[in-house]
Amino acid sequence: MTIADIQRPHPSPTPRNLESKPRPSDRIFRGIVALGGFSSLIILGLIAGYLFLRGFSILQSEGLSFITGYEWVSSINSDGSEGAAQSTYGVGAMLIGTLVTAAIALVIGVPVSVFAALYLTFFAPQRIKRVLVTVVDLMAAFPSILFGLWGLYVLMEPGMYVAELLNKYLGWIPIFAVPVPVFLRSPFIAGLVLAVMIIPIVTAVSREIFAQTPLDRIQAAYALGASKWAMIKNVAFPYSYSGVVGGAMLGLGRAMGETVAVFTVLNILYQANFKILLGAGGNLASHIILKFGEASEEEIKALMAAGFVLFLMTLAVNMLANVIVNKTGRRGR
Amino acid sequence: MSNTEKEDGSMNSTATPATGTRTTSLGNVATASAAARARSEQPVGSGLEARNVHAWFGKYHAISDMSLDFPTGTVTALIGPSGCGKSTFLRTLNRMHEFIPGAAMAGEVLLHGKDIYAPGTDVTKIRLKIGMVFQKPNPFPSMTIGENVLAGIKLAQLKVTNKNDLMEECLERAGLWNEVKDRLNQPGGSLSGGQQQRLCIARSLAVRPEVLLMDEPCSALDPGSTLKIEETISELAKTMTIIIVTHNMQQAARVSDYTAFLLSDGGPGQIVEFAPTREIFTRPKDKRTENYVTGRFG
Numbered sequence: 054m055t056i057a058d059i060q061r062p063h064p065s066p067t068p069r070n071l072e073s074k075p076r077p078s079d080r081i082f083r084g085i086v087a088l089g090g091f092s093s094l095i096i097l098g099l100i101a102g103y104l105f106l107r108g109f110s111i112l113q114s115e116g117l118s119f120i121t122g123y124e125w126v127s128s129i130n131s132d133g134s135e136g137a138a139q140s141t142y143g144v145g146a147m148l149i150g151t152l153v154t155a156a157i158a159l160v161i162g163v164p165v166s167v168f169a170a171l172y173l174t175f176f177a178p179q180r181i182k183r184v185l186v187t188v189v190d191l192m193a194a195f196p197s198i199l200f201g202l203w204g205l206y207v208l209m210e211p212g213m214y215v216a217e218l219l220n221k222y223l224g225w226i227p228i229f230a231v232p233v234p235v236f237l238r239s240p241f242i243a244g245l246v247l248a249v250m251i252i253p254i255v256t257a258v259s260r261e262i263f264a265q266t267p268l269d270r271i272q273a274a275y276a277l278g279a280s281k282w283a284m285i286k287n288v289a290f291p292y293s294y295s296g297v298v299g300g301a302m303l304g305l306g307r308a309m310g311e312t313v314a315v316f317t318v319l320n321i322l323y324q325a326n327f328k329i330l331l332g333a334g335g336n337l338a339s340h341i342i343l344k345f346g347e348a349s350e351e352e353i354k355a356l357m358a359a360g361f362v363l364f365l366m367t368l369a370v371n372m373l374a375n376v377i378v379n380k381t382g383r384r385g386r
Numbered sequence: 387m388s389n390t391e392k393e394d395g396s397m398n399s400t401a402t403p404a405t406g407t408r409t410t411s412l413g414n415v416a417t418a419s420a421a422a423r424a425r426s427e428q429p430v431g432s433g434l435e436a437r438n439v440h441a442w443f444g445k446y447h448a449i450s451d452m453s454l455d456f457p458t459g460t461v462t463a464l465i466g467p468s469g470c471g472k473s474t475f476l477r478t479l480n481r482m483h484e485f486i487p488g489a490a491m492a493g494e495v496l497l498h499g500k501d502i503y504a505p506g507t508d509v510t511k512i513r514l515k516i517g518m519v520f521q522k523p524n525p526f527p528s529m530t531i532g533e534n535v536l537a538g539i540k541l542a543q544l545k546v547t548n549k550n551d552l553m554e555e556c557l558e559r560a561g562l563w564n565e566v567k568d569r570l571n572q573p574g575g576s577l578s579g580g581q582q583q584r585l586c587i588a589r590s591l592a593v594r595p596e597v598l599l600m601d602e603p604c605s606a607l608d609p610g611s612t613l614k615i616e617e618t619i620s621e622l623a624k625t626m627t628i629i630i631v632t633h634n635m636q637q638a639a640r641v642s643d644y645t646a647f648l649l650s651d652g653g654p655g656q657i658v659e660f661a662p663t664r665e666i667f668t669r670p671k672d673k674r675t676e677n678y679v680t681g682r683f684g
C-alpha cells in the first residue's frame with residue numbers, strides 16, 4: 054500500500070452482493086418448494102378467473118343489481134328455448150342470507166369456543182384434556198352432511214323451542230319477530246348448526262393460541278395475587294386476542310361458504326329474510342347447489358357469477374379480519 | 387447508627403469496580419456483612435418459617451426436609467450449585483410450586499405462625515403477602531410503565547385511594563422513579579433489562595407484601611444495574627423480609643444477613659448449612675460449604 058493509496062479519497066461504499074451461488078440440488082429443491090408455496094395462489098387465481106369469465110356476461114347485463122337485486126327468475130319460452138329478456142338475476146337475498154346465518158353462527162359459536170378453549174388450556178385436568186382435545190380435532194374434520202342431518206333430525210326440536218322462547222320474550226326486537234308462527238327450518242336453526250360446525254375449528258385455534266401465553270407472564274400475574282380469572286383477563290386475553298379473532302374469522306369463512314348443512318336444514322326460499330326465526334331463507338352456496346341441477350345454459354352463467362360474488366365476499370371478510378388483527382392485536386404481544 | 391454503618395457498607399460495594407467484585411475477596415465481604423449484621427439487630431418478629439419442607443415433581447423428590455427461619459426485616463441468601471433446589475424451595479414459600487403439573491409438597495410454611503398451606507387458605511391472599519421477583523424481567527407488555535406498577539392492584543382487585551402516589555412511592559423505593567417519571571405512559575417493554583427488573587420490583591411492592599422472594603434477580607443484568615438492585619434490596623430490607631437466590635457469592639455477601647447453603651448429593655436437595663452470612667463466608671462449619679464458597683467446586 055502506497056501513500057497515494059491512502060490519500061486517495063475513499064469512494065462511497067457500495068453494498069456488496071451477498072448472494073451465494075446455490076448448488077444445483079438446492080435449486081431444484083427450491084423450485085419444488087416454491088411451486089408448492091405458490092400452488093394455492095395459482096389455484097385460487099384460476100378458480101376466481103374461471104368464475105369471473107363464465108359469469109361475466111351476466112355481471113355485465115345485470116350490473117350492480119346483480120348484488121342488490123332480490124329476484125332470481127330464469128324464464129323459459131313456450132317453445133322451450135330460453136328468453137333472456139324476462140330473466141332477472143340478483144343475489145341480494147342470498148347474500149343477506151349468507152351474512153345472517155354466518156353471523157348467527159359466530160354469535161353463538163365464538164363464545165362457546167372461547168370458553169371451551171379456556172377450559173382446555175387453563176382448567177381441565179390432564180387426562181380429560183387429552184381426550185377432549187382429540188375429540189375437538191376429530192370434530193373439526195367431520196363431513197358437514199353429518200352436521201346437517203343431525204341438525205335436521207336432532208337439533209330442530211330444541212332449536213325450535215328456543216326460537217319460540219326468543220320470539221315470546223324478545224319478539225319486540227324486529228329480528229326476533231315472526232309474521233306467522235313457523236319456526237321450523239329457520240335461519241336461526243341453520244345458524245345453530247353452523248355454530249356447532251365451526252366450534253371445533255375455532256376452539257382448536259383458540260386453544261393453541263391460549264396455550265402459547267408466555268409462562269413468565271402467567272406466573273407474574275399469579276405472584277401478584279391474581280385469581281385465575283384475573284390472570285386470564287389481564288394476561289391471556291391481551292396476548293391471544295388477535296389469534297382468537299383469526300380463529301373466529303376462519304370459522305366465519307367456513308360458515309359463509311357452507312353448502313350442505315344449510316341446504317339440509319334451511320327451508321330454502323328465495324327471499325331476503327331478516328326475521329331469523331322464520332322458516333325461510335338460504336345462503337349463496339346452498340342457492341347455487343339448489344339451482345345447479347336443472348339450470349339452463351344462461352342460468353349456469355348466473356350461478357358462476359354468484360360464485361364469484363361469494364369468492365369476493367370471503368376475500369373481503371378475511372382482509373377485514375387481517376386489518377382488525379393487525380390494528381389491535383400486537384399490543385399484547 | 388445502624389443506618390450510617392449500612393450506608394458505609396453499600397458505599398463500599400458501590401465504589402468497588404465491577405471487575406474487582408468478580409474476583410474473590412473475602413475482606414470486602416467481611417465489611418459488607420458487618421453492615422448487614424447491624425441491620426439484623428433490629429427487633430425480630432416471627433416472619434416466615436419453613437418447617438420440614440419437601441417438594442416433588444411427579445415422582446422426583448427435588449428437595450428434602452428443609453427448615454429455615456426468615457425473621458422479619460432480614461435478608462436471607464440461598465446459595466448452592468445449579469439444580470440443588472433453590473428455586474423449588476423458594477417457590478414452595480409462596481405456593482407457586484403447585485402450578486407445575488404433578489408438583490407436590492410436604493411440610494409447613496408458616497407466616498406469622500399460620501400455615502399458608504392450611505386447608506381453606508386463600509392462595510391469592512398469600513401471594514399478596516409474599517411477593518416474588520423472577521430471574522427474567524417480565525413486565526406486562528400490553529401495559530404502560532405506570533400500569534405495570536399498579537398491575538397487582540388491578541389483578542388482585544385491591545382498592546387504593548391515590549394511585550399516583552402509590553405508583554411514585556413504589557418506583558421510588560425500587561430506585562426507578564427518576565429514570566421513568568417522564569415516560570410513565572410508554573410500554574413496559576421499552577425499558578432496558580435492568581430498568582425492567584426494577585419495574586418488576588416496583589410492581590411487587592405495590593401490593594405491599596411483607597416478604598419478597600427473589601430468584602436470581604440480577605442474573606440477566608449488567609454490573610451497574612446489579613448494584614442498583616442491591617441498593618434497592620438493602621433499602622427494602624428496612625421494612626420487609628427478603629429471600630434471595632443468587633449464584634453470585636459477592637452478591638450474597640453484600641446484601642444478606644443470613645445465608646443458607648443448599649446441596650443435592652445425587653438425592654434431593656438439602657440444607658447443608660445455615661448461618662449469619664459472615665460466618666458462612668469466613669468460617670463455614672461444613673467442608674462442603676467451604677469448598678463451594680471458595681469456588682473449589684460447584
Ligand SMILES: Nc1ncnc2c1ncn2[C@@H]1O[C@H](COP(=O)(O)OP(=O)(O)OP(=O)(O)O)[C@@H](O)[C@H]1O
Pocket residue numbers: 443446448466467468469470471472473474475486
Ligand atoms: N418443572 C420441573 N419438572 C421436573 N423437575 C424439575 C422441574 N423444575 C425443576 N426440576 C428439578 O428439580 C431440581 C431442583 O431444581 P431447581 O430449579 O429448584 O434448581 P436450582 O437450584 O434453582 O437451580 P439453578 O441454580 O440452575 O436455577 C432439579 O434437579 C431439576 O431438574
Ligand SMILES: [Mg+2]
Pocket residue numbers: 472473474601
Ligand atoms: Mg433456579
